[in-house]
Amino acid sequence: MNGWAETYRQRVTTADEAVRAVRSGDNVWVHAGCNNPEEVVRAMVARASELRGVTVSHLMTFGSAAYADPPYADSFRHRALFTGANVREAVNDGRADFVPVHLSEIPALLRTGDLPVDVALIQVSPPDEHGFCSYGVGVECTKAAAERARTVIALVNRRMPRSLGDSFIHASRLTHVVEVNRPVLELPGAGRVGPVARAIGAQVASLIENGSTLQMGIGEIPDAVLLFLGEKRDLGIHTEMFSDGVVELFERGVVTGEAKTLHRGKIVASFVLGSKRTFDFLDNNPFVEFHPTDYVNDPFVIAQ
16 A cells, blocks of 8 residues: 555544544634535534634635524634625624635735634545545635645545646645545536526627637626527636536537637636536546636736
8 A cells, every 4th residue: 555545544534533623713724615525614613612713714615604603603703705695694794704805815825824724624536546636626725725724624525526737635635534425516506597697698798709718707697698609619718717608618619728828728717616517527627727716817827
């Protein structure tokens, strides 16, 4: 057995045992979006009576964010780098702190310690034969957080797709491993577009030329625009996130990346929010490169 593999097996534990590494006063980073390691987060919240002054930071997550609820105010305080639906009430009520910051700036703040992180709760794919786990459906800022953290608690999911690019962490960096085999979280309401959004999407799509490189945001309007691009040619993608609509355009031969001046013939992104269709498309696909947000969202990179 490889040295890393033996160490990995020794670090496999339960979620309840793993989160005992979280201490009062710690700064905890939680993997965002569809990567949310729910089992580990729930186990951490279950220790609320033993913890005081733990700061929990993340981008948008799905599902429960109980650490931001009033009963846990003495134990946890949320630092919101993106105000998602599950923490909006806490921010509005003053129980959480919103930090206005560009996505491109967050990895550097994590690496320097200006945005402190002691514990990173992440979700990754199983290690390959060389010991590398993929961050799967989301690299975003979590790669930087895991590099800085004292403790890395990894939910290793057998169903997490293996994204390529700058999207790996070696198993030797995982201080605690919780193995699961369950579906990856999907974007609630993925692909649902109403009539008003469709009208806006059609108008925006009419302004997009063949060979354009696209950046998509989160929400109904970007999804609506993608619905009306089926007759375009050689579109490219350089975006912090994409979802099912991009997969549809790739399968129809619309997204080729052949007109891009940087990463020609590749989709470049930092995370995906979508359904299993997108996750399957991403898995071991050399057409897609994931990079952290300090690269993907860097204006100097985008300008190229």
